[in-house]
Amino acid sequence: MSFLLWCANGVSWVLSRHIRVHHFDKGNSFKTFFQALWWLLFGITLLCPPAHCSVFKIGLLGPWNCDPFFSKAFPHVAARLAVGRISRDPSLDLGHRLDYVILQEECETPRALVRFVDFGKLSSAFIGPLNPGFCEVAAHLGANWNKAIFSWMCINYKLDSTTRHNAFARTLPSPIQILLTIMKYFKWAHVGIIASSEDIWMYTAKESATVLRNHGLPVGIVTSVHKGEKGIEDTWNKIKEVNNIKIILLCMHSVLVGGQEQAALLTKALEMGLADGRYIFIPYDTLLYSLPYQNNSFSVFDNDSKLQEAYDAVLTITLESGERTFYDAFREAKESGEIIRDLEATQVSPLFGTIYDAIYFMAMAMDSARRKGVRASGANIAEHTKNFSFSGFSHQVETDSSGKRLNSYVILDTDGRGSQLFPTHLLDMSSGSVLSLGQAIHFPNEIPPKPDSSCWFDPDVLCTEGIEPAVILLGVMLLFVLVLCAVGLASLIRQSILSNQLFRGPNKIILTLDDLVFINPELHRKRLTLDSLTDANSIAVKSRSSASLKSAVATHETSNVALYEGDQVWLKKFEMGAVHNVRQSSTSILRKMKDLHHENVNLFLGFFSDCGIFAIVTEYCSRGSLEDLLRNEDMKLDWMFKSSLVMDLIKGIRYLHHRDFAHGRLKSRNCVVDGRFVLKITDYGYNEILEAQKCPYIQPSPEELLWTAPELLRDPDMCRKGTIKGDIYSFAIILQEVVARGPPYCTSELSAEEIIKKVKKPPPLCRPNVAPEVAPLTCMQIMKQCWAEAPERRPSFEEVFHKFKTINKGKKTNIIDSMLRMLEQYSSNLEDLISKRTEELEVEKQKTEKLLSQMLPPSVAEALKTGGTVEPEYFDQVTIYFNDIVGFTSISALSEPIEVVDLLNDLYSLFDAVLGNHDVYKVETIGDAYMVASGLPKRNGNKHAAEIANMSLDILSSVGTFKMRHMPDIPLRIRIGLHTGPCVAGVVGLTMPRYCLFGDTVNTASRMESTGLPYRIHVSQSTVDTLRSLNEGYEIIPRGKTELRGKGVEETYWLVGKKGFQKPLPKPPEIRPGHNWPDVLTRKLKSVLRNTKKTLRKANFKELGSIKESGISFEEDEI
Known part of the structure; x- marks a missing residue:
């Protein structure tokens, strides 16, 4: 698609050039048509490149979106215009089809740099960046990528070094170099810099100050403008505090292109009396483009007299464009159809022309490189920016033999009255001279700033600001003496501190x-063994332990x-x-x-x-030395285990050698292993301490010298000090120990003394023999290279490290890897086991959650599971049920504990089954007491009384047929009490939390149960009222006045049935008033129990008789 557009652009240009000159008329219409057709075919043949031409894409980098002033440069329009003209220029042979891409530069410098790294693959070269803050890094990256970086905004003088930044080139002269030339001409040396608060301008200010200071010029202040009138005033107050400032460089958008911040700054300077001629203000950004000043009035001054007056103290420096201004060039391009967007020249920033010139500049460099037979790479393009000229957007562009841009600049000034700017001086970059154009600069109050000494601009002269050289020399000498004293004092203090650190402090x-x-x-x-003893009766062991501790x-x-x-x-x-x-x-x-x-x-x-x-x-290190580990036959060492230990050894020695620390005593017993099977090198520095302490040399035994290099054996002095090459030899002997899992020279039958003699005096070369199958081939090669006779032939530990890594194909070798490899054979079974255990865990989790939901309401259980708190809740109407077992104390006394547990479990399981058919909540069971409520935790209107009543009838019916396992002949009687009223429910406690009910309703329900009778449902007045309001046919008979403890005498009732309830209910015992029925039931219970035991005893004697007939005798007491 881009290729077709390229061709179409070329054809349209040909047609426009031809048809614009030859207008059709009736007389020669056919002739003109055939001429146009011929030009069309010629344009396609001439301009459309071959299909095989590659695309060279230029990335145009700038903060186009985040800064509206840069977006007014319309970079895509400028790039399209430049690429179109380059493609139609027959004098250019690029060898590529040129294209462009607009790259958005972030406004924050760190993010802009990160974003630039991401742009590396999007284009073949870059024009930019516009932020000087990362120009140097971008130039480094461009050199690394071999992609050209062309910029007009970069300031850093280091970028001019072709050796370090060979892919960087400037499309404009350095702005600071222009400023330096002007300052030298007017002899204004002292500078202050004010920057806008945006990153791009703050870095511009910092880089400008750095370059100016590198040229020896005094930069008094570098500050930024804060928002608001107060911030601007504070900025000018800071400027006033600095003496001798002549020039103030304004790093921000010029007021001439709509920079409101500069306008506010200049207006405030006028109000504070700072625009009276003491300072000269120079806008920075006008140095970057050609400002259209010829016969042009700047409307920004028309309605702002203060700004017009303040701008009289401003000198505007911009590119000289001759008679053809930026506006003229833009209108011509638009009239020719090359710019099809509906834009007026006054709506476009002059930076448009700078972008156009930069793209054309890069194309000229590519053409120059191609003509000299080199490809269009980053360094080649940057190198070939010399000795060419071309017609820029609004002015001629030319470079000299060094690649320096030879553009001319003009100084513009107002006449103090109107809104026009007039050129007063011309800066010729080819000669570096400033020429007056005949019109004097109009300074405020007709007085320019006082010039500074010319010594500031002479690199061979020391600028003393009027101070005598002898005084300066004396001051320098005094300063030198003070520095020497300070260094000496600091050295003494440091020695004292270091001495104290030897004996005191946490790092002594x-x-x-x-x-x-x-x-x-x-x-x-x-101690571990003693702690594991649990026999408290073993006094002998205790005494032995005490003795062993002593x-x-x-x-x-x-x-x-x-x-x-x-x-x-x-x-x-x-x-x-x-x-x-x-x-x-x-x-x-x-x-x-x-x-x-x-x-x-x-x-x-x-x-x-x-x-x-x-x-x-x-x-x-708890696992001892490497020698101990290798001699331990119970320790299984596979290759991964061994290679992990060897790699630890290599890393440790490599670390010591990087710090110029030769071990000198490296052997397997000086390599220790900690509890995590990490090998660590020890005994380093031992020889150095002996040497520093002037200790006499003690000849080691032959067994201790088996790891020592031959050259050290021949030189006892060197043997004591040790060398890096000697450590490499020692490593090879340790490697033999590890792979063979034996002592040094374990396959040799010679004694240690004989081996040392042969090693010292070859030939023949005496080295350990290692079977090739015990280790990988690379490992064997490393070992043989490390014990080479000539030290210079031994590899360094850096080389050993990289070679040894290849043995395991770059994989990290450690003990964990070895263990994992050993466990791989169990992995499938383990996965199955884990899957099974996971399923079991899920089942158990479900059981646990089910149990929790049975113990607590679901909402409460969920809150507790998530760690939340459960707030108490008030319920205005609930019905509470209590029942207990009549005579439970007597039953418990006459039963075994396990029989009581079985009884309660059977009974409550029966009750729980009944509860599942009703909208009720089981609160708790305490002994023989069973408590149920309805209307909480889920409210159910007025149905709570009916639910409890229905459940009570079902429970009473089920108890009528219930039999105790150990007392089947004794009927189990319960008494039930119901009461309706308000209560509060909440969770009590953190350990084993319980859902409890509080309030007088609970106490009243309990009193109703305790004052009830066996096989009776005792109901209070409030419950009766609620049941009758439901009109569901409950059969209720009055009991009469009943005294309730703590409540007094109240009217109570019996619930005896319900219309439609068909289940049989047990018949309550007949109890007369004043009859002590609990004692009667207890006596009856004991009587039945005695009769039951007599029956069991007779059955046992009968069985005993049959056993005696079989010849087996028992003692009477046993029976």
Whole structure:
């Protein structure tokens, strides 16, 4: 599609050029038609590129959306115009089809940088960025991507270095270089900079100040403008506090293109008397485009006399455009049909022309590169921006042999009366000179700012501001002496602090007996064993434990294990007499060791010095040394396990070598393993301390020298110090130990002394023999390279690290990986087991939730599950049911506890089954008491009384046929009480929470039950009233006056049935008034129970007789 548009643009240009000149008329219409057709075919042939041409896309980067002034430049229109003209320019041979893409630059600098990284693949080159804050980073990225970065906004002088930023080029001269030339001409050196609060202008101000200061010019202040009149006033007050300022650089949008912030700033300066000629204001943004000033009145001054007066103190510097202004060029492009958008020239920012020129500038560089036979890459395009010229949008663009832009700039000033700007001076960039154009600058009050000394602009002259050089020299010398004194004092203080840090503070190095508690290394395991004993009667064990603890007491002379700040530590003791005191030369080594922190380097905690014992204190590793681990036959070591240990060793030594720390004593017994199977290197720094302490050299045994490199065996002095190459040789011997799981030279029959002699004096070369099948080939190659005879042929640990990583194909090797690999064979079974357990867990969860919902109302249960609180709730009308078992105390006394439990379980299960058929809520059971309510927690209007009444009849009917398992002949009688009224319900407690009811209604219902009679439903007046209001045919008979404890005498009733209720009800016993019926029932219960036991005893004797006939005898007491 873009290709067709490209061709169409070319054809339209040809037709427009031809038809615009040759108008049709009746006489030569056919002739003109054939001429137009010929031009059409010629345009298609000439302008449409071959299909195989690649697309070179230019990314136009700027804050087009977030800044309305930049969006007025209409970058897409400018880019389309430039790309169209470039494609139609027969003098350009780009080798590509040019295209563009508009890239939105964020207004905040950090986000803009992140966004720019995302743009890396969207275009072949960039024009931008407009934010100087990330220009240098963008140039670095462009060089890395090999994509050209062309910008007119970047200020940093470092970008001009072609070696570091070879893909960067400027499309305009540096704005600060223009400013420097003007300042030098007028000899105004002192600068103040005011920036708008937007990121792009704040970074512009900072970068401008940096460049000016690098040129030796005094920048007195760099500040930003805060919103509001008060913020503007504060800004000018800050400016007034700085002396000698001549020029104020305004980094913001110019008032001439609609910058309201600059207008407010200048107006406030006039009101504060700062636009009286003491300062010259220079807008920054006009340096970036060609302002249309010829015969042009700026309407911004027409209705604002204050602004017009204030602008008399402003010098506007802009690109010189000659007689053809920006407005003229825009109108011509629109009239020719190249700009089809309905835009007037006055609606467009002059930055439009800068964008156009930048795209054409890049196309010229591409053409230059192609003509010299190089491809259009970032560095090549930036390199070929030299010695060419072309017609820009409104002026001629030209570069010299160094790629420097040779544009001319003009200084514009008002005449103090009108709204026009007039050119007063011309800046010729080819010569760097400023030429007067005949019209003088109109300064406020006709007085320009006082010029500064010319020394500011001479790099070979020291500018002293009138101070005598001798005074300056004396001051410099005095300052130098003060600095020396300060350095000396600081050095003394530092030495004092370091000395104090050796003995005091949380990071002290020198430790004493006050810091350590020596213990037996086996004590920890013994304590675990003693703690696991649970036989409290074993006095002998206790006595033996006490004796063992006494024998386990350790001292600094008998133990190498101690407690330091609660952690176990290991002491590497020096030979008695080897160290007498800690020398000053040793403290630097100890500090260096203290600064070593790595997962695979055993942490150095301090240096023990007390009671004539000197030792290095490090972390205690519970699994011992690597040598111990390899000799432990019970420990299964596969290759992943071994490679993890070796990789830990490599990382640790690599860390030490990166800090120029040669170990010198590297062997398997100096590699310890902690409880997590992480290998750590220890004993580092031991030789350095011996050397610093001037300890006499003690020849190690041959067995200790099996890890020592040949060159060190031949030189005892070097052997003591150790070398990095020697550590690599020692590593190879340890690697042999790990892969072969044996001591050094384990396959050799020679003694250690004989092996050392052969290693010292080859040939033949004496090295361990390792079977090739015990380790991967790469590992064997590393091992042989590391024990090479010539030290220079041994690889570094950096190389060993990268080579060893390839053994496991880049996978991380650690003990966890090894364990996971060993568990892979169980994974499928484990998954099935997990699935099964998950299902069981889900079932149990459902059971738990069901149980919870049975114990508590659903709403309450959900609130408790989510950790919420349950607020108490008031219910104005509920009916409460109570029942208990008549004679339960006597039944319990005459029954076994398990029989009582079985009785209650059977009875309450029966009741629970009845509850499921009614809209009721079981509150709780306490002993033989059973409590139910209706109307809560879910309200049901007036039906609560009917629900409880129906349930009471069903329960009473079911009790009539209930039999106790252990007393089947004894009838179970219950008494029931009902009452209706208000109550409050809530959850009580956090542990085993209960849903409880509170209020007088609960007490009254309980009194109704306790004053009732067996097989009777005792009903209060309020419940009777509610039942009768329902008119459902309940059979209620009055009982009469009943005294209720705490309530007095009240009228109560019996509920004896209901119309349509067909279930049989048990017959209540006949009880006469004043009859003590509980005692009667108890006596009857005991009588029935005695008769039952007699019957059982007779049955037992009869069974015993049959057993005796079989020849089996029993003692009478046993029966």
